[in-house]
Amino acid sequence: xxxxxxxxxxxxxxxxxxxxxxxxxxxxxxxxxxxxxxxxxxxxxxxxxxxxxxxxxxxxxxxxxxxxxxxxxxxxxxxxxxxxxxxxxxxxxxxxxxxxxxxxxxxxxxxxxxxxx
Numbered sequence: 651x652x653x654x655x656x657x658x659x660x661x662x663x664x665x666x667x668x669x670x671x672x673x674x675x676x677x678x679x680x681x682x683x684x685x686x687x688x689x690x691x692x693x694x695x696x697x698x699x700x701x702x703x704x705x706x707x708x709x710x711x712x713x714x715x716x717x718x719x720x721x722x723x724x725x726x727x728x729x730x731x732x733x734x735x736x737x738x739x740x741x742x743x744x745x746x747x748x749x750x751x752x753x754x755x756x757x758x759x760x761x762x763x764x765x766x767x
Contacts, residue, residue, distance in 0.1 A: 651676060652674060652675065652676035652682070652747060652756045653674070653675045653676065653756070653758075654672055654673070654674050654745045654746065654747070654756055654757065654758035655672070655673045655745075655758050655759070656670060656671070656672050656743060656744065656745045656758045656759065656760055656761040657670070657671050657672075657673075657761055658670040658671045658761060659742075659743060659761030659762045659763045659764075660762075660763070660764070661764045661765075661766065662735055662763075662764070662765055662766070663765070663766050664735060664736055664737055664765055664766065664767050665734060665735065666735050666765070667731070667732060667733045667734075667735065668732045668735065668763060669729060669730070669731050669732070670686065670729065670730040670732065670743055670745075670761060670763075671727060671728075671729055672684070672686075672727065672728040672729070672730075672745030672758065673726065673727055674726040674727070674728070674745075674747075675726070676726075682703065682747040682748065683700055683701070683702050683703065683747065683748040684700065684701055684721060684728045684745070684746070684747050684748075685697060685698070685699060685700035685701065685719070685728075685745070685746055685747070685748070685754065686698040686699050686700075686719060686728070686730045686743055686744070686745060686746075687743070687744045687746055687754070687757075688739075688741035688742065688743045688744065688763075689741055689742050689744070689760075690738075690740060690741040690742075693741075695744065696710065697710055698710055698713055698717065698719075698730070698743070699713065699717055699718075699719035699730060700719070700748075701719045701720065701721050701728065703723070705721070707719055712738075713732075713739075716732065716733050716734045716735075717730060717731065717732050717733070718730070718731040718733075719731075728745060730743070732763070735763075735765045736765060737765045737766065737767045738765075739763060739765050740763060740764050740765050741762075741763060742760040742761065742762050742763075743760060743761050743762075743763055744757050744758055744760045745757070745758045746758075
């Protein structure tokens with residue numbers, strides 16, 4: 651069973667940066683598509699960025715050019731570098747993996763990111 655634990659959130663002013671980390675336990679990390687999702691109050695969870703085992707990345711239009719997803723398979727870690735943060739980036743950020751069914755799961759508890767204007 652894969653378990654994911656996020657860290658690195660916090661309060662930052664608009665224009666600032668944060669780096670989120672996701673630590674995975676389990677033995678199938680290297681073959682998973684991993685990703686970061688976020689959920690703002692009153693809104694549905696949305697995809698932020700994903701990365702395949704071959705390091706192919708995909709980003710939501712709203713974060714392209716500002717966020718960078720990366721992974722270290724040996725350390726079983728996934729990262730999200732967030733630059734030029736905006737108040738609309740405020741949300742709980744979750745790390746997840748794509749399941750064999752094609753849906754997403756194994757969510758961690760999330761880490762809060764708050765961007766003040």
